[in-house]
Every structure is written in structure tokens, then in C-alpha cells.
Amino acid sequence: RQMCIRDRHTSGDILSRVTNDIDTIAQSLNQSLSTLISNVVTLVGIFIMMLTISWQMTLIAVIVLPVSMTLMRLVMKHSQKYFTQQQNSLGDVNGHIEEMYGGHQVVKAFNGEEKSVEQFEEYNESLYTSAWKSQFFGSLMMPISNFIGNIGYVGVCIIGGILAGSKTITIGDIQACLLYTSDAADDRI
Helix, strand or coil: CCCCCCCCCCHHHHHHHHHHHHHHHHHHHHHHHHHHHHHHHHHHHHHHHHHHHCHHHHHHHHHHHHHHHHHHHHHHHHHHHHHHHHHHHHHHHHHHHHHHHHCHHHHHHCCCHHHHHHHHHHHHHHHHHHHHHHHHHHHHHHHHHHHHHHHHHHHHHHHHHHHHHCCCCCHHHHHHHHHHHHHHHHHHC
């Protein structure tokens, strides 16, 4: 005897997930791969150049990286659940629309318009809530990264001032390290 397993996903939900996932993967591959290679090469070059100027200023600039990465990881961990909820809610909305559009005559025949609208509003509210939360937490990453980067920038300035005061390095060396620190922060983002 064969058992029939009921699919819990509507065709609109599946279509929405496939379309959105493929689009996300395509954008990631197009943008991220070339940017990743370029940024890694740039960061290695900046690190080497900063080491030739002052290991102390380089150390301050490098110490900022784990702090920044830790904070980014915390924000991403917290926001990931909302991005997942957003994708699920989008699938629910698209699935509901597809089912109601495809079964419009049946919905009208059984006087189900009001229930359909209520269900849509529920799905749409869930999408709205998860979308704004995911966008909010996603938008925190840039300011946090800039803030931590600026702390590293100030640290390089302070160490550079101390080293220039003791005539260990020149002001031009400090300026070069500050430019490298700024470029490294831009590439890290």
C-alpha cells in the first residue's frame, strides 16, 4: 500500500524561494568574488607597507580587526533569524497570492474573499515586521564598522604622535599609516 505525503509548501512559495535564492546567489557571485580577491590583495599590501613604517602603529590598526569582526558576527547572528523569517514570509505571501489568483472562482463560490483578505493581511504583516527588523539590523553593520575603524584611526594617531615626539618617525610616516589605515577600513567594509 502506498502512502501519500502531503506537500506543505504551495507552488507560489516554492517559486518565490527558488527565484529569490537564485537571484541572491547570482548577485553574490557577481559582486563578492572579484571584490574579495581585490580586498585580500589590497589588505596584504597595506599590512606590509604599514609594517615597513612602524610596527607599533600597525599593531594598533590590526588589533581593531578582531573587535570589529566580533561585533559584526554578533549583529549578523542576531539579524540572520529576521532575514530567514523575511524569506519565509515572502514565500507565504507569494504562495497565498498565487493560490487565491489561481482559485479565484472557488474562493468566490464559497464566499471566501473576506477570509482570504484576512489571511493575506496576516502574511503581509509578518513580512513587514521581519523585513524592517532584518533591514534595521543589517543597516547597523556599517555604522558599527565605521565606529570601530575610527577608534583604530585615533589609536594610530596617538601612537604616531608619541613616536613623532620621540623623533622615531616623521609626520609623513604618520600620514602614510593613517592613509593605509583608512584604506584598510574601506576594504574591510
